[in-house]
Amino acid sequence: xxxxxxxxxxNNVFRDVFDDDTITVSDNTTASDIDGWDSLMHxxxxxxxxxxxxxxxDMKSVVAMKNVGDMADIIEKEA
Amino acid sequence: xxxxxxxxxxxxxxxxxxxxxFSGATYILxxxxxxxxxxxxxxxxxxxxxxxxxxxxxxxxxxxxxELYDKYGIASYVFASSxxxxxxxxxxxKEALRFQNPKMIVLDIxxxxxxxxxxxxxxxxxxxxxxxxxxxxxxxxxDLFDKxxxxxxxxxxxxxxxxxxxxxxxxxxxxxxxxxGAYVSTDCTPCQPNRTISPNEKYEIFPTAEKYLRMILDxxxxxxxxxxxxxxxxxxxxxxxxxxxxxxxxxxxYGLEFIDLNLNADLISFDPATDYRDPWHCNAxxxxxxxxxxxxxxxxxxxxxxxxNDKNYDFWNEQLSEYRNQYHY
Amino acid sequence: MVFTSLKxxxxxxxxxxxxxxxxxKYRWVWLLLSSYFFYLSASVKxxxxxxxxxxxTYLAAIWIEKVSxxxxxxxxxxxxxxxxxxxxxxxxxxxxxxxxxxxxxxLFTIKYYNFTVLNISALADIFGIQFTPAMLNxxxxxxxxxxxxxxxxxxxxxxxxxNNAEHNFFKYAxxxxxFPQIMQGPIGxxxxxxxxxxxxxxxxxxxxxxxxxxMMLGFFEKLVIADRLAIAVDTVWPNYxxxxxxxxLLICLFYAIQIYADFAGYMDIAIGASxxxxxxxxxxxxxxxxxxxxPEFWRRWHITLGSWFRDYLFYPIxxxxxxxxxxxxxxxxxxxxxxxxxxxxxxxxxxxFFTGMWHGASWHYIVWGVxxxxxxxxxxxxxxxxxxxxxxxxxxxxxxxxKSVQILKTFVIVCMGYIFFRSDTMSxxxxxxxxxxxxxxxxxxxxxxxxxxxxxxxxxVFLILLLIIDVFRAKDIDIRAVIAKKALILRWIIYxxxxxxxxxxxxxxxxxxxxxxxYFQF
Numbered sequence: 001x002x003x004x005x006x007x008x009x010x011n012n013v014f015r016d017v018f019d020d021d022t023i024t025v026s027d028n029t030t031a032s033d034i035d036g037w038d039s040l041m042h043x044x045x046x047x048x049x050x051x052x053x054x055x056x057x058d059m060k061s062v063v064a065m066k067n068v069g070d071m072a073d074i075i076e077k078e079a
Numbered sequence: 080x081x082x083x084x085x086x087x088x089x090x091x092x093x094x095x096x097x098x099x100x101f102s103g104a105t106y107i108l109x110x111x112x113x114x115x116x117x118x119x120x121x122x123x124x125x126x127x128x129x130x131x132x133x134x135x136x137x138x139x140x141x142x143x144x145x146e147l148y149d150k151y152g153i154a155s156y157v158f159a160s161s162x163x164x165x166x167x168x169x170x171x172x173k174e175a176l177r178f179q180n181p182k183m184i185v186l187d188i189x190x191x192x193x194x195x196x197x198x199x200x201x202x203x204x205x206x207x208x209x210x211x212x213x214x215x216x217x218x219x220x221x222d223l224f225d226k227x228x229x230x231x232x233x234x235x236x237x238x239x240x241x242x243x244x245x246x247x248x249x250x251x252x253x254x255x256x257x258x259x260g261a262y263v264s265t266d267c268t269p270c271q272p273n274r275t276i277s278p279n280e281k282y283e284i285f286p287t288a289e290k291y292l293r294m295i296l297d298x299x300x301x302x303x304x305x306x307x308x309x310x311x312x313x314x315x316x317x318x319x320x321x322x323x324x325x326x327x328x329x330x331x332x333y334g335l336e337f338i339d340l341n342l343n344a345d346l347i348s349f350d351p352a353t354d355y356r357d358p359w360h361c362n363a364x365x366x367x368x369x370x371x372x373x374x375x376x377x378x379x380x381x382x383x384x385x386x387x388n389d390k391n392y393d394f395w396n397e398q399l400s401e402y403r404n405q406y407h408y
Numbered sequence: 409m410v411f412t413s414l415k416x417x418x419x420x421x422x423x424x425x426x427x428x429x430x431x432x433k434y435r436w437v438w439l440l441l442s443s444y445f446f447y448l449s450a451s452v453k454x455x456x457x458x459x460x461x462x463x464x465t466y467l468a469a470i471w472i473e474k475v476s477x478x479x480x481x482x483x484x485x486x487x488x489x490x491x492x493x494x495x496x497x498x499x500x501x502x503x504x505x506x507x508x509x510x511x512x513x514x515l516f517t518i519k520y521y522n523f524t525v526l527n528i529s530a531l532a533d534i535f536g537i538q539f540t541p542a543m544l545n546x547x548x549x550x551x552x553x554x555x556x557x558x559x560x561x562x563x564x565x566x567x568x569x570x571n572n573a574e575h576n577f578f579k580y581a582x583x584x585x586x587f588p589q590i591m592q593g594p595i596g597x598x599x600x601x602x603x604x605x606x607x608x609x610x611x612x613x614x615x616x617x618x619x620x621x622x623m624m625l626g627f628f629e630k631l632v633i634a635d636r637l638a639i640a641v642d643t644v645w646p647n648y649x650x651x652x653x654x655x656x657l658l659i660c661l662f663y664a665i666q667i668y669a670d671f672a673g674y675m676d677i678a679i680g681a682s683x684x685x686x687x688x689x690x691x692x693x694x695x696x697x698x699x700x701x702x703p704e705f706w707r708r709w710h711i712t713l714g715s716w717f718r719d720y721l722f723y724p725i726x727x728x729x730x731x732x733x734x735x736x737x738x739x740x741x742x743x744x745x746x747x748x749x750x751x752x753x754x755x756x757x758x759x760x761f762f763t764g765m766w767h768g769a770s771w772h773y774i775v776w777g778v779x780x781x782x783x784x785x786x787x788x789x790x791x792x793x794x795x796x797x798x799x800x801x802x803x804x805x806x807x808x809x810x811k812s813v814q815i816l817k818t819f820v821i822v823c824m825g826y827i828f829f830r831s832d833t834m835s836x837x838x839x840x841x842x843x844x845x846x847x848x849x850x851x852x853x854x855x856x857x858x859x860x861x862x863x864x865x866x867x868x869v870f871l872i873l874l875l876i877i878d879v880f881r882a883k884d885i886d887i888r889a890v891i892a893k894k895a896l897i898l899r900w901i902i903y904x905x906x907x908x909x910x911x912x913x914x915x916x917x918x919x920x921x922x923x924x925x926x927y928f929q930f
Binding site for chain 1: 568569570703707718719722723724726727748752756788791792
Binding site for chain 2: 414613860862863896900903904907908911912913914915916917918919
């Protein structure tokens, strides 16, 4: 999958999860950039991304991913 | 390199300022009990005192050095502190010898009735806190206190820092006094003699007290200082008479005189009804009797120079007139 | 050896001094020796538990690594590869579980055994079964709750592949026992700490001054503010019946400040002391009382504990096969959103139950934890409703008044929670709450609260100072850097004022009271 395509899909997931249509994510987007991205939403987000791309994140990825770029890297590898 | 030197200088300067502020704060905050009586000792010119009185508040209240000077020309100082036991007196003497080279000391032996090194923490602070900074002070702290309480004597701000609430004028003003260590009081508490034990009974001195008494006597022997053993009138301690009696043996052993005015109050026609400030201490009336007796005794038995016409002691005459202006009894 | 003692000051001076004259390569060895000296000076017996935890997790981590490397996956066919991976995963999981179990068995036995059997016997009593359980009489080894969590985090991180196992036993022992953090945290992560703990750091002037300043701030918070307010709290709390409503409310406020100044002060001493030697510890507080919501409060209060529970309990529960399959089942019945909410509620209750329990083996701690659990669940459930409300009434969330109200609301909720936290029993906590709301209680009572006017004024003045410092912390500005830019004289005046505030106004040393002094006795 192209990285641009991944980000396009991710944008949709984020907008859906955070209920905010103005969100556009990039490599450097972190939890502090998005209102409401706390540990609860993190899990919801992870599940939504997993459903969207039909992959499974392991615990290392869940805990250690620092920004959306990291997330995209894993998706790129797994999908 | 330049930065390095700059930083070292800065660090040293910081620490120096800290030390100055710290000792200032320590002095301001510390309890000033008896400071006005003890601290002027350090203003006495070096090696000018011929007689030094070492002991507890018994001495402070019963011996008036200014009277000794006025009548006999004896230059003396009562270098004492409340509830000072013999172990403390040993260090008090060593402290005194750092500044003065007396011909004789008069040692208060009333505390032979105690077997401990100090009486209470508060009184120990009164003595130790009034000492100047010197190896003697640290030797005393090391010996007198257990390891957990030494810190509060080395840095007494540990105990007294919470006094910030009750600071008064005395904490900031320079301390001065012209009584030469005497606590002059005209209060009166009529007392009754309350002897219940026969003065002829005899006990051993407590080992701690004896050990330090001997240390004091040995030190004086070594420095060729005359010693007069002394006990002041104190009605409340009549029952300790027998133990004080035992001092006689030690006095004989060292060939010293021992004046026990608590036992032999008749010698000075001491009147318990009028001569006590409180059951432990003489007032001015009682003190005059004790001082006169002691003065006569010292004058006849020891060779202490008369300083009244000595040019170097002119400041004593000034202090005496100041004393006369201030105290009337 | 407590941080606020002369002994510790001597200790840290010696440790730092020798650290910098030690050969760089072996400076960590010196830290290990100092750490064990520090820990064992509390009690030599406790050392056994520490060594036990260290050895178990050290060995387990290496074993996990060995298992991962035992089968060369790349040489296998695709199907075999998957099978082998599963086998490895299973073994790793088993070793991790055993290691965690052994550690928690110790913690459980020492800290929670008595509590558990007492509750079981009380429960049995309801059903008419009476027995007197045998009690254990072991003092809690200092820091056991902290280091047990730290080694557990380590072993899970190795299992997850976040960091490698440490092969040098002594280096690992240092990670567990490092003296600034062993008593009260911060609970460190191996991936963070290992980066600065083992390298011999050169002496750096700025680090030295910054570290000392931070320590001084810690002493200030602890001795001047926390310990002063503690006098009032300890006076009023156990005797709450004799006090009026205003005094009790005031004491709740005092306790909130006390516990923050105490804990954050301890952290500042720990982090500052460590900073001098060039070792960075995790931050544990970020001006928590400026939080606008309870979840935010817990991201800023005892940060390392919160993130521990997040990474090692909350995420695993949420991601567990059990939860996911339950979620799928529920999804068919009540829909996706609701099912995920139910799962979250279960996980949150679990996390907060254990967070409460971690603080102590007593119901009032558990209630305190669950109190936060329920609040956070409510705030999650009602967040959408609330958001809509804000939107419909076009309330500006960045409005300072709105923000202040939020902060105040959060602070009040936190103070309420402390009533459970500080009380010794549940009945005491309810007694205090009852006292606050009972109209028959007087507003004020003549009973003394243990602090006189002078002390209260001092406390108030220094509280303002703490507030200013927290404003900087909330804004992520290092106040030390701000001061460093000022002129030398001004800087030094600030340092000396702070330093002598601690020396003069600190609550320490034998209690002095002028009344205990009778003018001369003999």
